[in-house]
Each structure stands twice: as C-alpha cells, then as structure tokens.
Amino acid sequence: MIQLMVSIRTCLGCGKKAPKTSMLRFAWYNWHLMQDNKGFVNGRGVYSCDNESCIQALVDNPRKVAGALRCPAIKAKHKPLPLKVSDKTAE
Numbered sequence: 001m002i003q004l005m006v007s008i009r010t011c012l013g014c015g016k017k018a019p020k021t022s023m024l025r026f027a028w029y030n031w032h033l034m035q036d037n038k039g040f041v042n043g044r045g046v047y048s049c050d051n052e053s054c055i056q057a058l059v060d061n062p063r064k065v066a067g068a069l070r071c072p073a074i075k076a077k078h079k080p081l082p083l084k085v086s087d088k089t090a091e
C-alpha cells in the first residue's frame with residue numbers, strides 16, 4: 001500500500017487531528033479571521049474542523065489563535081474574533 005503524504009493539522013477548536021484537506025484554514029487578514037482554504041493569505045494559518053462549534057471555539061479563543069498565528073496583535077479584546085467565512089456554494 002502506498003502511503004500518501006498527507007499533512008495532518010490540529011483543530012484549534014477541539015484539538016482533533018485530521019488531514020489538512022478536510023479542515024478549514026483561517027488566516028488573520030485585515031483584522032478579520034478569514035477563511036483561507038486557497039492559501040491566499042501568506043504566513044501562518046489556523047485550522048478548524050468544518051463545523052460550527054469548532055469555528056465558534058476559534059473565535060471565542062483569541063489568545064489561542066494569537067498564539068497559533070504568532071500574531072500578538074490579536075488581543076483578547078477582539079473577542080469574539082471577527083470572522084469572514086467564504087460562501088461554500090462558490091467553491
């Protein structure tokens with residue numbers, strides 16, 4: 001059996017590990033946590049399962065997000081983090 005090189009990412013919401021391709025990527029862009037599955041935003045991203053509770057956990061944990069992105073500009077005062085989720089039907 002051929003082992004494919006699948007990148008595993010950890011959901012910042014629930015801590016579950018899953019293949020990168022099955023997760024949502026978010027990046028900090030223009031003072032929003034923006035869904036960025038296409039890698040539009042350079043730099044670090046955070047990952048979440050594709051479900052509302054994990055995304056919610058993400059925006060409710062600005063400190064966690066700031067740590068994961070190494071972006072100290074994200075402060076707890078931004079709780080909940082402003083979120084931009086792309087329209088899934090457009091994919």
Ligand SMILES: [Zn+2]
Binds near residue numbers: 011014048054
């Ligand atoms: Zn999750």
